[in-house]
Amino acid sequence: MLDAPLQSSATPTYSAAHSAEFLRVKAQAERGVAQAQHSLGFMYVSGQGVLKNDELAVAWYRMAAAAGLAQAQYNLGVMFQKGQGVEQDFGQAAHWYGRAADQGYAPAQYNLGWLYAKGHGVASDVGRALHWFSQAADQGEPGAQHNLGMMFETGKGVAQDQEAALHWYRRAAEQGYVRSQYNLGLRYEAGQGVARDAREALAWMRKAAEQGHAPAQFNLGLRYDKGQDVEQDSRQAILWYGRAGEQGHASSQFNLALIYDTGHGVPRDEALALAWYRRAANQGHAGAQNSLGMRHEHGQGVAVDAAQAAAWYRRAAEQGLPAAQYHLGQLLDAGNGAEQDPAQATQWYRKAAEQGHLRAQFDLGLRFEAGNGVEQDSAQALAWYRRAAGQDYAPAQYMVGALLDRIETGDPAEATDWFHKAADQKHALAQFELGLRYDCGKGVERDYEAAHFWYLCAARQGHARAQFNLGVMYATGQGAQRDLVEAYAWLHRAGGAGVAAASAYLAKLAGRMEAQQLSQAERLISV
Numbered sequence: 001m002l003d004a005p006l007q008s009s010a011t012p013t014y015s016a017a018h019s020a021e022f023l024r025v026k027a028q029a030e031r032g033v034a035q036a037q038h039s040l041g042f043m044y045v046s047g048q049g050v051l052k053n054d055e056l057a058v059a060w061y062r063m064a065a066a067a068g069l070a071q072a073q074y075n076l077g078v079m080f081q082k083g084q085g086v087e088q089d090f091g092q093a094a095h096w097y098g099r100a101a102d103q104g105y106a107p108a109q110y111n112l113g114w115l116y117a118k119g120h121g122v123a124s125d126v127g128r129a130l131h132w133f134s135q136a137a138d139q140g141e142p143g144a145q146h147n148l149g150m151m152f153e154t155g156k157g158v159a160q161d162q163e164a165a166l167h168w169y170r171r172a173a174e175q176g177y178v179r180s181q182y183n184l185g186l187r188y189e190a191g192q193g194v195a196r197d198a199r200e201a202l203a204w205m206r207k208a209a210e211q212g213h214a215p216a217q218f219n220l221g222l223r224y225d226k227g228q229d230v231e232q233d234s235r236q237a238i239l240w241y242g243r244a245g246e247q248g249h250a251s252s253q254f255n256l257a258l259i260y261d262t263g264h265g266v267p268r269d270e271a272l273a274l275a276w277y278r279r280a281a282n283q284g285h286a287g288a289q290n291s292l293g294m295r296h297e298h299g300q301g302v303a304v305d306a307a308q309a310a311a312w313y314r315r316a317a318e319q320g321l322p323a324a325q326y327h328l329g330q331l332l333d334a335g336n337g338a339e340q341d342p343a344q345a346t347q348w349y350r351k352a353a354e355q356g357h358l359r360a361q362f363d364l365g366l367r368f369e370a371g372n373g374v375e376q377d378s379a380q381a382l383a384w385y386r387r388a389a390g391q392d393y394a395p396a397q398y399m400v401g402a403l404l405d406r407i408e409t410g411d412p413a414e415a416t417d418w419f420h421k422a423a424d425q426k427h428a429l430a431q432f433e434l435g436l437r438y439d440c441g442k443g444v445e446r447d448y449e450a451a452h453f454w455y456l457c458a459a460r461q462g463h464a465r466a467q468f469n470l471g472v473m474y475a476t477g478q479g480a481q482r483d484l485v486e487a488y489a490w491l492h493r494a495g496g497a498g499v500a501a502a503s504a505y506l507a508k509l510a511g512r513m514e515a516q517q518l519s520q521a522e523r524l525i526s527v
Contacts, residue, residue, distance in 0.1 A: 022049035054085025090121025109136035126157030142177035162193030217244035234265025253280035289316035306337025342373030397422035412443030431458035452479030464497035
């Protein structure tokens with residue numbers, strides 16, 4: 001966005017104590033001295049030496065402007081552009097800026113360029129905007145230099161030229177122009193049109209931040225928060241986030257809340273976290289709205305209030321935040337804080353899933369497989385499981401394998417591959433399924449040693465059927481050396497977990513074991 005300052009041009013400063021000076025200037029103005037007329041207008045607009053009166057300011061500016069004084073023409077243009085002391089009129093603003101600009105007055109050239117760029121009061125004309133910005137920039141007007149930098153950077157009205165953009169940004173930045181300092185910091189940070197230089201980026205960001213530029217303060221806060229090009233320092237992060245947050249910078253407010261919420265580098269403070277979440281959320285920050293929803297849903301720092309949770313989730317969801325869309329779907333699915341509506345829940349799950357939200361993709365797969373809130377559709381279920389599985393989500397990888405096993409068009413070999421992916425991530429159901437496949441030769445060549453390995457992996461995670469099958473394999477010496485003690489221990493665990501067949505098998509096994517073996521098994525079970 002192009003910058004356009006509207007301040008009055010510099011003129012001698014007067015205070016309320018200089019009423020005699022006001023009378024002297026007024027007398028000169030009434031005699032038709034243009035400079036005095038301009039000074040009197042400025043005194044009225046600023047309330048210096050006289051009560052503030054914008055209408056009288058306009059009247060005196062107009063007299064001086066008609067006499068050809070460039071400063072007065074510029075300031076009269078400002079009054080018309082702002083609608084201060086006169087009805088807002090961009091056409092009149094452009095007229096007076098043009099009179100001053102033709103006399104070489106740089107601030108007027110700058111503002112006239114902005115009007116042409118925006119098409120306010122004049123027909124939009126990027127070429128004329130470029131002309132007037134260039135005229136002002138050559139005279140050292142930093143705002144015009146910044147806008148020229150933006151035009152060269154984006155190729156708007158001129159051939160794109162990153163070196164020229166950098167040149168103009170630097171000229172403005174060296175005069176202390178804060179937005180150019182910030183842009184220079186970004187360019188050095190990204191290596192855009194210049195070699196990446198973290199130190200230079202940090203220096204320009206700091207200059208802008210120290211002048212109160214909220215985005216630069218946020219950038220500095222983020223650097224200290226993450227330890228990017230500086231030593232990680234949560235207190236410095238809080239300092240810079242806080243300065244930007246007090247100016248209403250929503251992302252800074254949200255990041256402050258996160259620091260206090262997690263206790264990252266500082267003592268955890270739930271009340272401060274909640275306060276900053278609220279400030280960011282009330283400004284429309286979707287992440288903060290989602291966080292407030294979670295707090296109200298789970299009673300974290302506030303009373304449990306599912307209706308409030310749903311309201312905050314909905315505000316964030318309508319902005320397109322996938323996590324909030326998923327959370328809102330869950331509440332609608334359960335009828336918690338909102339009327340139960342599986343169809344609407346599915347719509348929110350889909351919105352989140354289409355943005356890549358992992359759990360939403362997985363849950364959509366479950367819904368299409370079961371026909372919950374939608375018509376049962378195995379093809380749709382498989383498609384959503386695949387998308388979640390593609391994000392290395394082990395439960396989805398398992399479900400892809402399981403569904404491929406059940407549908408007519410499924411491929412047992414592909415199913416096995418998906419079970420392997422999930423099993424490698426320690427998914428117990430997938431490990432057990434792999435054990436079965438190697439045990440029976442389904443989709444793979446029969447391999448009792450591999451079956452034993454995968455049963456063991458699942459059994460160690462408490463999978464009861466795997467414990468039973470493992471016990472049988474140890475009892476028969478299938479896939480591993482025969483070991484009645486291990487067999488007894490695993491069958492005992494399976495029986496305790498509710499596998500009915502384990503008790504009968506265990507009784508038969510005990511009848512074949514020596515007392516010493518039974519004693520060893522009992523000790524193994526008790527560990």
